[in-house]
Amino acid sequence: MKPTVYALIGAALIAPSAFAAPQVQTQGQKIVTPEATIITVPRNAARSVYWTPERLRQATPMPAPKMSENDVYYFKNAKQQTRWNTTSQTIEPVFPNAPLSGGKQQGVPTAANMAIMPYSTAGKLFFVNSRGEAYSCSAQFVGNTRTLLTAAHCIVDNVSGMAFSNFEFRQNYPNNNGQQGIQSYCLGINPAWVNRSHNMAFNVDYGFMRTTSESRGGALGLQSNVPYPNLTALGYPGNFGFGETMQTVDGTKGDISNNTVRMDNNPMTFGASGGAWTTSNYAVGVNSHISSAFPTSQFSPLFDSAAMDVYNRMAQYCPM
Template structure:
């Protein structure tokens, strides 16, 4: 039985309620909450749906799933994002990450800029990430990257990894933390939340999603910062071009053009499969209290192949807090 759950944003925003999505065609998917809150569009997955998704992803289907190509934008679209007015306060907000579980080694960032190197998924901060398996509305199987951010129960990924941006959710979502040539911690997803502007219109300035999981991360979680307060960072992902999408890679890059709605990463594009992977700044080899912040994510590219992320702002922070509070309650 599918259980419909109402989702609330606690009155933090004043945008109109998002329209009701359509069920994925030709595939069994979760039921929409039916009462998308102002400023947040969420879908709750009941226990039967979560169990079905885990059962759906056999080893054979995991091998068949194709790394998702990141969306591309035209120069005209990019200019719109760069010149668009700010939609949230330009205030730096911070949530600290975990120091890592007991017995987990710490990993230093690669010192090579622009060249992907394999990341150790058994070491923080990379142990927070993993591979997201999804079924599109047309039935195609694909993979993205996701990671725990702000909490041991909240995943971050790109919105285009969970919805088509036209009012429909994708189906059979399942996450494997620490995936490396198979294996890892399989984690069910309880509630998926995205900004209504992306869910209804595919607005790339809002191409991020936060997901409340049904169990804790055993690999820790990343911190979170808004307003891109760093000049360089590393991005992570499961790129098809490196490791055939079967292992996590990291690549270093630097801050490029910054607009009110978008941020450019120079020299850090890894292509298909890496979409949804976090931009991690201030990587600490021996993290104690600070460092390892998610400040953006792999969301889309231009023809120049540089990577872009929505600019995390007060709206992003607010959405993350709502998901951390599990305001879209699950059974």
């Protein structure tokens, strides 16, 4: 099916015939296919001027979305999925010249060693939301050294469909060795993420970003259907390390329901959104949302064939 291309002003979708002189600085396109929505983000040299050391420190860690009572009820009572018995789709990791990580104590976040995989691939994602407020999430390179994985709620407003702006990725923050931040010029989400409702579609809360510069620490692989019982999560949670140091925690796969997965013994919350769940240097999920019914757990969308389709459409419509 031929994709539909819309003019995009300030990341707000309008019909091409309604295009008028913009009153904002950013322009781009939105490409809509059945599998993915691709949003181009104009390259903005001024963003590095905007992200002063003070603004980086003052950016608010993105609150972790919370499941509603209905969401919790459905998750607890719906028939559990057994996708781990299904063949997984796999994209291989890109290894830097660094050793692989070892084990840790389950359920206790600790500072990550950013010199080794999987942490060398990751960093802190800064952005400005549609209200002009500076926030931060977590992200990491996956599949290749020019594609980031994060949570959809860190890049696109699910109600308006507006992409956030002034994206700045700082790999291995705060240890960036004086390097400039990495800019993104193209975003990819599942079309179901924008639902014009305040109820987030948690089962598709993943997004990909094409970057202008390459990773300095390799890239994770990408694997569907969470085929492993033991998981390692990473991110920049405000409740551990004050959001200023990358944290890592070992946990276990819990139930899978309604195309969402629970990771037990993962107590990271605000700011950790978008940080990967990994095993053997494959990303198999992301920190997406939390529930008061499971206070030491995080939830992720299930990476299925639809998630892989979004990744592949990024490769098609956002050439490196």
